Amino acid sequence: MRELPESAAVRVLAFREGIPEEQTDTVAAEWPLTLYVNDEEFATLVCTPTHLKEMTVGFLASEGVIEKYEDIADLYFNLERGLAYVELVKKTAVHPALFSKRRISSCCGKSRQSFYFASDARTARPVSSSLTLTPEECRLLMDRLQELSALHRETGGVHNAALYRSGTKLCAFSDIGRHNALDKIHGHCLLHGVDPRDTILLFSGRISSEVVLKAAKIGSSLLLSKSAPTDLALRLAEELGITAVGFIRGNRLNVYTHVSRIAGSDYL
C-alpha cells in the first residue's frame, strides 16, 4: 500500500521575545478515513494516516464487529478518496445498533474535503474580526488559563478552555473531554446571549480540526493554544478565517494562519 505522509511542512510566523520571523514548521498530518462494512457506511476515523490496516482491524475488533482477523473476507483502501471497504465473512454479522450515523451526507458530496461530517459543513461558518493582539497579550492570556483551573492542578487530568473579550473573561470550563470543554463555552454563549464577535478562545490542548471547527461554531476568530496544531486544522483555520496561534510557551509562540491579527506581523 502506498504510504501517506504522517506530517506536513507549513509556513509559520514564529515570535521569539516579541520578534517575528517567518519559518517552516512540521506539523502532524490529520486525515479522515471513512469505513464501509458490507457496503454500508460504518464510521469515520480521524487519524494519522499510517498503519491503516492495523487501525481498521483493531477498530473493528474493539467495536465488536470482528473477533479475529479471519472474520474479514476482504479489506481494501481507496486512499485518494479516504475510504476503507471491509467485507465480512458473515454478511449479517453487524448489528445495526453498532453503525455510527455520523456520516458524510450527500449534501457534502463524497469527495475529499476538509468538512468530513455533514453537521460541520452546516454549522461551522467563516468568522471575521478586526481584532488584533500582541504576542505579550497572547502569553498573559495563556498564563491566566492555566491559573483558572483548580481541577487541573489537583488531578492533572483535564483540558481547560476559556473565552475572553479584550482582557475580560467571559467564561471558562474544564473537562476531561477536549470537545466537552469547548461545547460548554458554546452552550454558555447560547444560554446567556453572549455576542461572540471579537472574542478570543483559549485552549489547553492541541489544535485539531475539531477544535478549529468548534471555534468557528462558537464564532471566535482568535484561537490560542499552548500545544501543536495539525495540518488539517490549519487548512480549516485558513478557510474559516481563524487566527491559529500555537506553542504559546514562555516568550515564544507560533502564528499559523491569518497572521495579520497578531501585532508585529506587519513588520515583515
Added chain:
Amino acid sequence: MRELPESAAVRVLAFREGIPEEQTDTVAAEWPLTLYVNDEEFATLVCTPTHLKEMTVGFLASEGVIEKYEDIADLYFNLERGLAYVELVKKTAVHPALFSKRRISSCCGKSRQSFYFASDARTARPVSSSLTLTPEECRLLMDRLQELSALHRETGGVHNAALYRSGTKLCAFSDIGRHNALDKIHGHCLLHGVDPRDTILLFSGRISSEVVLKAAKIGSSLLLSKSAPTDLALRLAEELGITAVGFIRGNRLNVYTHVSRIAGSDYL
C-alpha cells in the same frame, strides 16, 4: 441542579525512588451522560460532570441540532441515571443521519454502570496475568516509549502507544487520536497472531475509561502511562484485572489498581 463531584479521592501506592507508600490521591471524575432528543437516544458524552446544561446546549448546537437556545422547548436531567432529555420546539427537526447509534443496547440494561457502550461489554473481558514489574522497569519502558516516536519529536502533536513482552518491543504506533494508537496495536496483534498474555501496554496519554477498555480488549494486564487516570478508568481497571500505573515521571510513579504486579508492593 444538584452538583456532581468533579473529582474523586482514590487510594494509590506511590513509589518515590523505589520506595512504596500508600497515599490518597485526587483524580478527575469521568461520567457518561446519555442524551435523548425528542424521546430518541441521540449520543453519549463522557465528561466532567459540571455545567451539564452548557455542555448539552453547546453539543446540540455544534452538531447542528439547534441554532439557538430557544430551539429547545424543554431540557431536564436525571443525574442518578446519567440521562438528559431534550425536547425541541420542532418535533421533526433532527435529521435521522445525525443520530449516533453508539448506544447502550438493552443487553446492558439502562442502569448506571461502567460499561456505557454495548460493544464494550461484549469485547472488554477481564484479563489475568502473573506478570510483575519493578518500578525501575516501568520507568525504563516509559523512557523507551518517548524515544520511539520521531513524529512526536518533530510535531509535538501525537500520542504514542507500544506493546512490550518483558524487555522486548512487540509493536509501537503513533497517532493524533488516542484510541487510534491503541487500535493500531490491537490490529497488529490480530494481524500477526500476537498472544497478548503477559504483555505490557505503554501509553503517552491519560488513562481514561476508553484506554482501560482498549487494554482489556487487546488483552494486556499492565497499563503504564506518564499521565493521570480518571475515577471511572480506575473502577474499570479494578473490574477488568488491569494494573494501572500513572504519572511515571523521573523516579516516581503511582500504582492505582491490582498493585501486587508491581514488585515492592508486598513490602506494605
